Amino acid sequence: MSSVPASDASAAAPAPVAADPGPDPRRWRALAVIALAQLMIVLDITIVNIALPSAQHDLGISNGDRQWVITAYTLAFGGLLLLGGRIGDLYGRKRTFLIGLLGFASASALGGFAVTPAMLFASRALQGGFGALLAPSALGLLSTTFTRPRERATAFGIFGAIAGGGSAIGLIAGGLLTEYLDWRWCLFVNVPIALAAACAAGYLLRTDLVARDARIRLDLPGAFLGCGGLLAVVYGTSEAESRGWSDWLVLLCLVLGGVLLVAFVLAERRSGHPLLPLHVVRDRNRGGAALGVGLAVIGLFGLFLFLSYYLQVIKGYSPVLTGLAFLPMTVSIVLSATGVASRLMTRVPTRRLTVPGLLLGASGMAWLTRLQVDSPYLTSVLPAEILLGLGMGLVFMPSMSLATLGVARYETGAASATINSAQQVGGSIGTALLNTIAASATTAYLVGRNGADPLVQSAAAVHGYTVATTVALGILLLAALLGFLMIDHRPEPGEAEDTGEASSVRAVAHP
The missing domain is CATH 4.10.860 (DNA Excision Repair, Uvrb; Chain A)
Structure with missing residues (x-):
């Protein structure tokens, strides 16, 4: 896609796609950079969870304050997303992408060298702030780099797979780094990733600076x-x-x-x-996509939360083994997003992907409601993970694409921030809501029983998990209903025959 100076954008707006002499050979390598940045953001949500017990012991963080290692990040990230997305629109997404990467690397290094709880909390808040600048820019760059329907479908398939499966990869990486190196490496690992991505982005991403006299006030x-x-x-x-x-x-x-x-x-x-043009969210398709993703994340975070506890506390898995136990779900998301959703997105109406995806996810949750203390992984956990992974791959990829589809270039940051905010708020609400429900159900189960018996304690905990999973099942069914009622996007005639060379995705492996 051709690049046009911001000052000439209005005059040349119709030209970029029509006059494009051929696909930019660097676009797939640019996708690798954007996807790497997104992976780093998603990893950081779960990788630090695994490191938290070790960090708490090392720095002497009290039980009452330990939540701030997580909360400082989520507060800054979730609270500043709208602002971060709009800054990218006004000052250039490549510029904000690079600033976000370098800032995230600096904040991660600060956290890795932390010697006091306050220093760690501050670094996590800075990570969240720079992440709020980085995440909308990444999605906005993806939307403006890939405009040909088939190539857009492939690119968003990869991006959606990362958005849905990166958290599970974070569990594996966190377990390996904490167990074999040190908890500080869960933060240090971001530094080389971010620096490498920033160097590659400087060369591969097209400059999209907005001329000073064309900028509007923030x-x-x-x-x-x-x-x-x-x-x-x-x-x-x-x-x-x-x-x-x-x-x-x-x-x-x-x-x-x-x-x-x-x-x-x-x-x-x-x-x-x-800051957020209201027509961006008034559109029924974009609104439906944001609601679907927000509700789906509630269910997904519920799965991570309860299965992590179940596998480690009830089944006695190590952190590394717990992370590996989530790997089938990650693989299922990748296969579903890149192998199914990306191929069908230009051929079928979007809700024929998202609604069945949410129903598949709900069936995985339904499978988990039968969980018992002595349930074997292969027949009780693995099928649920695969079903949920296949479902989420069908949800995240088309929803991410729909969130920015048809949005003016100068508003893609705001649209990207909206879908990211839905994810963040959904994850925050889901973790708190489902954890509260599980704790209440566990307490109710222990009434009239011998709470000192370890077997009874385990049974009570699993009962709490299954009750909360039942609620998550209902949330996914609600998301499927809303998706069916709200999303009515259909691919334009001829999209499936688009001449873009989607096979070029092979280049992603060789940036």
């Missing part, structure tokens, strides 16, 4: 209201995991977040240069 009131609302919601749901949903602080944060987000919508309707 919507500061919208940034305050939107980011503040997301921050309050993410913090409230994070605290609900330990405090409970009826706690005054949790309720205050959720109410405050809701009020700020309502005020944000009202402000954006009147703004001449909104």
